[in-house]
Amino acid sequence: MGVGRLARGKAVGCRDSRWAHLAALAVALCASLLLWPCSLAQAVDAIVVKPELEKIDVTALGELYEGRGDRLQIETAPGQDGFVGRVAVQATTPGTNPGWLVFALTNPTTDRITRWLVAPRYTLANSRAFWPELDAGRISAITPSLGFRPERMTSNRADMFRLSLEPGQTITFAAEMSSRQVPRLTLWDPDAYQAKLQDRMLFNGVLLGITGLLAIFLTAIFAANHRAIFPATALVAWAGLAYFCIDFGFWTKLFPVEAGRMALYRAAAEAGVAASLVLFLYAFLRIGLWHGWIKTLFWCWIAAQFGLIVFAVIDPRLAAGLARGSLVGMAGIGTCLIAYLALRGQDRALLLIPSWMLLLVWLFGAAMIVLGKLSGDLMNAGLAAGLVLILVLLGFTVTQFAFRSAAGGGALQLGPTSHVQMKSLAVDGSGAAVWQWNAGKDQITVAPEVEEALGAIPGTLDTTVDRFLQHMHATDRERFRMMLWSLQENQGGELQTEFRLKRQDGTYLWYELRARAAPSDNTRLLRCVGLMRDVTGLKRSHERLMHDAVHDSLTGLPNRELFIDRLQGAITRAREGQANRPTVMFIDIDRFKNVNQSFGLAVGDSMLLTLARRLSRHLNPQDTLARLGGDQFAILMISETDPRQVATLAERVRRALRTPMKIAGKEIVLTASIGIVVDDGVQATGQDILREGEIAMLRAKRGGADRIEIFSASMRGEDESRLPLESDLRKALER
Structure with a gap:
């Protein structure tokens, strides 16, 4: 009987144990179904927070999870009792699919520990050359495995949270990232962080003071010496000062700016530095004196650089990327220009070599930092100090131009002017150049x-x-x-x-x-x-005086003096047997005074120009057409000696002059009296031949208008003095 009760008791115990195991299995299955949408993150090793540690790099010791959706399930780090739990965290904004950085902290001491978790909103290190990360929030929220959420601290330069650990406590934290770039999380001792900020502010203040004084000094020099290099260099210093104010956080102290708007100002500052350096290169190397197309390209480049400052309002990241690319292009182009001019011995290029070499080294270091090859606070501080050193060297380079001679740059003259300086001023004032x-x-x-x-390149004539x-x-x-x-x-x-x-x-x-x-x-x-x-x-x-002395001012034809000189030369060559005998055609326009009275002098001058063009069409290159004065022309013919050809030419001339001209809707027909004379060896000078041509012309005019008369020897027996007198009286009556 006792054995039967014992057997029944064992059977009932076995049945209860099986039901207990089944219940536990059911509970575990339900929990797994409820947490199925969440991604599971394995437990991380806890970071030991010791009181003597001033800072801890949490980014390197934590676990990064990306692409896990809006919910993440994490295993907590084991505490002192070895217990491992699970926590599910939810994204602040659904649908953003953020990244998560999971880390755990443990306090092995018997005292409460308070630390600040700092994630800078912007660091130059690994910010990328193109499409850079300029200024953005890094941490949206931090969720602990136990206790209250960490308190967010107010700061324009970083996302900061206050973390507290009780004695012996181990807490796992899940930091929700608000940017695609992995932030640099550092756990700071509050006192150490405050001391670091004070040291940095002192260092930044020194750099700001040097840059500001340099900018003011260069601006003041420009007030006394108006060379273009001084405002260009001052602009570089002011742009560097603006960049430092933004990078060091002083801009938000001067102007109330929202934290999210700092990317705009940072991009504009970087574009301003690049634009000012290009303008300085243009002014200092005197690119404006080069070829026109080089000058145009540089001005387009400068305009595009300053346009990036405005474009930063639209797209700060793209504007900053283009400005950084422009700095690289400026370094290459500037190096080529300086090397070319330095090899040709230009003093400005030689003076700029030290500053430019330092700028190239600075750009290389900046590129390494931006691309993530170099990092750390020391690198950032060295880069800022290097930029200040470049600005100081540029200031020293251009300052020496302010203390040259007053004639060379308008600087103040110290002491009495020496005799050599007075000669130098006299030479510069005379507009002469030294050879x-x-x-x-x-x-x-x-x-x-x-x-x-x-318009030559500097150094071309050296x-x-x-x-x-x-x-x-x-x-x-x-x-x-x-x-x-x-x-x-x-x-x-x-x-x-x-x-x-x-x-x-x-x-x-x-x-x-x-x-x-x-x-x-x-x-x-x-x-x-x-x-x-x-x-x-x-x-x-x-040359203009010489031309006007022997040419007619209206038609540009040779005047009487030049015509007689050419005629005399032709007579000399003909009598030496070197050329044909010259023939002179004396032309006088009939009743031309009536045209001036009826239509005015302007119309008369226009008709004289037309007559001159008509006459020139009938001449050979070796012949000469001259205006003797008023309405008289003369033709010196050397190309033709045949009497029939001469007569034919005279007839063509007469008909050409008769061609009607339209004036104020009316057709005006002008005629001319023409006298022809051929050198027969009797005339002593060219003046005699011209006078005989005038006698023949007057004989033709006396016989009626529009006639041609050839001078003959019988005309020499007439009273020659009466014919010029008749010509003068006729013209006097026409007036």
Whole structure:
């Protein structure tokens, strides 16, 4: 009986145990079904927070989860009792599919520990060159495995949370990231973080002070010296100052700016620095004196750079990426320009080499930091200090131009003016340029003012004699070379000459050179120094005066004096048997005074121009058409000697002059009286031949208008003095 009760008792115990296992299995299955939509994250190793540690890099010690959806299930780190739990976290904004950074902290001490979790909103390190991360929130929320959510602290430069750990407590945290870029999370001791901020503010304040003083100093120099390099350099300093104010966080203290708007200001500051550097390069190297298309390209580049500042309002990240790319392009182009000009000996390019080399090193370091090859607070501080050093070197480079001679830059003159300085001022005031020839090196050096006037690249005329002669007019080269040889043969002397130099557009400028070479027994030590003066205006005025002296001002035809000179030359050549005998055709327009009275002088001048064009169509290149004055013309014919051809030409001329002209809706027909005379060897001078042609013309006019009369020897027996008198009386009556 006792054995039966014992057997029944064992059977009932076994049945109860099976039901208990089934119940536990059911509970586990239900929990798994409820948590099925959540992704499971494995437990992480807890980070031991010791009181003596000032900061801990949480990013490197935590676990990153991406693409897990809006919910994440995590296993908590085991505590001192070894218990491992599970926590499910939900995204702050549904549908964002954020990234998660899971980490655990443990407090092994017997005291409560408080730490600040800091995630900077912007760091230059690993921000990418194109489409960079400028300024954005990093952490949306932090969810602990137990206790209350950490308190968010107010800061414009970082996402900060206050974390507290009780003695012996282990807490697992899930940080929801609000940006695609993995943030740098650092767990700071509050006192250490405050001390670090104070040190950084002191360092940043020193850099800001240096940059601000430099910008003010360069601006003040521009007020006294109005060279373009000073406002260009001051603009670089002001742009750097604006960039530092934004990067160091002083901008938000000066102006109330929302944290989300800082990306706009940061992109505009980077674009401003790039634009100011391009403008400085253009002004300092005097790119405006180069070829027109190079100048246009640079201005388009500068305009595009300043346009990026405005474009930053629309798309800050794209504007910042383009500005960073432009800095790389500017470094390459600027290096090529500086190297080219330095090899040609330009002083400005040589002075800019140290600053530019430092800028290239700075850009390389910045590229390494931006691409994530270098990181750390020391790298960022070194980059900021390097930019300040570049600005200071640029300031020193351009400042020396402020303390040159007053004529060279308008700087203040200290002390009394010396005799040499007065001569230098006199030379600059006269508009002359210094010219120098070194016989030993066969080198010619010309002041930059000449290259600027010719539109040539700076340094083009600082070359050898042969290359200098290539810029000279072909007819002036040998004469100039012979003068230099003469100085060498005479071992010194004076050089006075005029020559033409070619401009970029193909035209020429006249220059007067007056130089002197000191006597020297050694021709290799011979140096000739003098002044070049642009005399193009004087030459053109002289040529214009010479032209007006022997040409008619209305028609541009030769006047009476030039016609008689050419006629005299033709007579001389004919009597020497070198050319044909000249024939003169004297033409007088009939009743032309009536046209001036009826229609005015302007119409009369227009008709004279028309008559001159008609007459010139019937001449050969070796013949001459001249306006003798008023309504009288003369033709000197050398190409034709056959009387029939001469008569035919005279008839064509007469008919051409009769062709009607339309004036104010009316047809006006003009006629001419023509006298022809052929050189027969009796006339002594060209003036005699012209007078005989006038006698023949007057005989034709006396016989009626529109007639041709050929001079004959019988006309010489008439009273020649009466015929000119008759001509003068006829013209007086017409007036």
